[in-house]
Amino acid sequence: MSRAETLRAIQCPACGAGLDVLGGGRVAVLVCPYCTTELDAVQNFAALRKFDGLKRPNTPFRLGMEGEIAGVRHQIIGILGQVERWNGREWHWAEHLLYSETHGYSWLSLESGHCLWSRRVRWSLPEHLFRPSYINQQETRPSFNAEGRKWSHLESTSQTADYVEGSFTWVPKLGDLTSSISYLADGEILTVEAGTTETEQTLTRWLPRAEVARAFGIAESDLPRPEGRHPAEPLPQSDDRFILTTVGLCVLALLLCIGWISNQSHALVPGQRIMVAELPRSMDLPVTQPGRLMGIHLDSNVENGWHGFDIELEDPEGNLVFEREAGTSYYHGYEGGEYWTEGDRRAHVTLRPEQAGTYRLTLANAGSEMEPRLGYGADPPSNPATQVILRVVEGEYSLNWLLGGLLVLLGLGAAGPLRRWKARQTRLRLGDWDEE
Amino acid sequence: MTPFRIVFLAGCTATLLGSGWLAYSGVWGEDAQTRAAIGSVRAGSGGNGFGNSSVK
Numbered sequence: 001m002s003r004a005e006t007l008r009a010i011q012c013p014a015c016g017a018g019l020d021v022l023g024g025g026r027v028a029v030l031v032c033p034y035c036t037t038e039l040d041a042v043q044n045f046a047a048l049r050k051f052d053g054l055k056r057p058n059t060p061f062r063l064g065m066e067g068e069i070a071g072v073r074h075q076i077i078g079i080l081g082q083v084e085r086w087n088g089r090e091w092h093w094a095e096h097l098l099y100s101e102t103h104g105y106s107w108l109s110l111e112s113g114h115c116l117w118s119r120r121v122r123w124s125l126p127e128h129l130f131r132p133s134y135i136n137q138q139e140t141r142p143s144f145n146a147e148g149r150k151w152s153h154l155e156s157t158s159q160t161a162d163y164v165e166g167s168f169t170w171v172p173k174l175g176d177l178t179s180s181i182s183y184l185a186d187g188e189i190l191t192v193e194a195g196t197t198e199t200e201q202t203l204t205r206w207l208p209r210a211e212v213a214r215a216f217g218i219a220e221s222d223l224p225r226p227e228g229r230h231p232a233e234p235l236p237q238s239d240d241r242f243i244l245t246t247v248g249l250c251v252l253a254l255l256l257c258i259g260w261i262s263n264q265s266h267a268l269v270p271g272q273r274i275m276v277a278e279l280p281r282s283m284d285l286p287v288t289q290p291g292r293l294m295g296i297h298l299d300s301n302v303e304n305g306w307h308g309f310d311i312e313l314e315d316p317e318g319n320l321v322f323e324r325e326a327g328t329s330y331y332h333g334y335e336g337g338e339y340w341t342e343g344d345r346r347a348h349v350t351l352r353p354e355q356a357g358t359y360r361l362t363l364a365n366a367g368s369e370m371e372p373r374l375g376y377g378a379d380p381p382s383n384p385a386t387q388v389i390l391r392v393v394e395g396e397y398s399l400n401w402l403l404g405g406l407l408v409l410l411g412l413g414a415a416g417p418l419r420r421w422k423a424r425q426t427r428l429r430l431g432d433w434d435e436e
Numbered sequence: 437m438t439p440f441r442i443v444f445l446a447g448c449t450a451t452l453l454g455s456g457w458l459a460y461s462g463v464w465g466e467d468a469q470t471r472a473a474i475g476s477v478r479a480g481s482g483g484n485g486f487g488n489s490s491v492k
Contacts, residue, residue, distance in 0.1 A: 239444075242444075246448050250448045254456070257456045261459055293466065320477055322473040323477075349467060350465055350470060351470050396465065398459050398463065398465045401455045405452065408451045409451055409452070412444065415444065
């Protein structure tokens with residue numbers, strides 16, 4: 001197919017309109033946008049046929065518009081309206097044939113408000129993965145590896161052209177059904193189209209609307225509003241490194257925090273063993289961190305019974321802060337051949353001293369209650385406590401909050417991979433593969 | 437710096453500072469019985485956390 005390269009404009013033989021001849025030497029037909037008469041570009045633009053009742057797709061682009069895509073200047077030379085019908089529904093979109101003097105022909109599609117750029121490729125692909133009969137038999141989503149990426153089946157479609165305008169390198173047939181199967185990788189769609197006479201491989205990339213509008217000199221608001229997310233739209237910017245770095249530093253800071261906080265607590269009475277027979281016993285507690293938690297811990301050796309201790313605390317001025325009983329208990333034995341235990345030999349009291357100074361702690365014996373021997377087999381002993389280990393710690397902290405913070409940080413660390421996984425799953429669900 | 441990164445950074449910082457402060461302060465670390473015993477002393481009782489013990 002060829003025509004005089006110097007020919008730049010003609011008059012439509014049907015309606016007399018002045019038409020720009022666009023698109024390089026491979027143009028086969030030119031459809032007059034005014035009267036929709038198809039003209040043979042090879043045979044001196046003789047009228048071939050006329051299309052009636054065509055409805056122009058919703059697109060702000062016009063023939064002759066120029067813009068830069070992927071660093072290359074392109075001109076819109078043809079506009080096709082496409083429609084897919086399935087199950088009583090219709091989907092319409094516009095495809096704009098682009099011509100570049102250096103890079104040849106490509107397509108700019110406007111689909112549900114999204115801008116997509118497609119160009120022809122010739123890759124070595126597994127043929128069976130592009131056969132509808134094979135796809136229909138598969139129980140799991142078909143996929144393959146090619147050109148360094150993993151491609152997952154997105155959709156199988158059949159479409160027809162319902163509008164033509166401008167120059168084309170083939171003779172478009174309105175109403176002819178074209179079937180295609182598409183696979184999706186990160187940010188790209190690979191489509192193999194089986195037309196009536198040829199099979200084409202097309203690689204499609206999503207383009208930001210603002211960039212396309214700016215390139216072709218139109219307002220972004222002139223483009224139809226995008227409907228949801230397009231499968232070819234790139235996944236959210238990978239923030240994995242940022243997330244892991246931030247979480248890692250926070251976890252490190254938290255561990256240092258644990259170390260520093262635990263360093264702030266110290267024992268006012270470090271594990272002192274007191275015989276119960278020596279009670280009551282009083283001791284001074286030099287409190288230096290008022291307002292922080294102070295813990296009074298008891299650990300008795302009661303056996304199969306309960307033993308209580310009276311704890312009394314006076315502040316530096318001799319006023320009673322509190323007096324209460326702390327009980328320790330421990331029961332154990334055999335039942336049905338199984339060993340069991342119950343109770344806790346330890347008791348603790350936590351409070352927040354309001355002022356610094358020397359507090360007075362008094363520990364007294366509050367008595368005991370023993371469990372009578374049951375007389376079964378190896379009878380465990382039953383003895384009241386004979387000693388108690390007293391420990392008083394100032395500046396106690398609540399480790400649960402730190403562990404909780406650690407869990408939250410680790411959960412946040414999973415945000416990045418989770419976000420990308422969810423986006424990937426959502427993207428594939430935009431196709432027509434039914435997981436069930 | 438995207439909005440997501442700003443929010444993420446703010447969340448991690450809040451978690452770190454919040455858990456650190458709560459742990460250091462020992463929030464919810466006091467036991468209720470002792471708190472009640474202290475309260476009753478202030479209110480004028482003998483201070484015994486168990487009502488049936490002797491009053492000083």
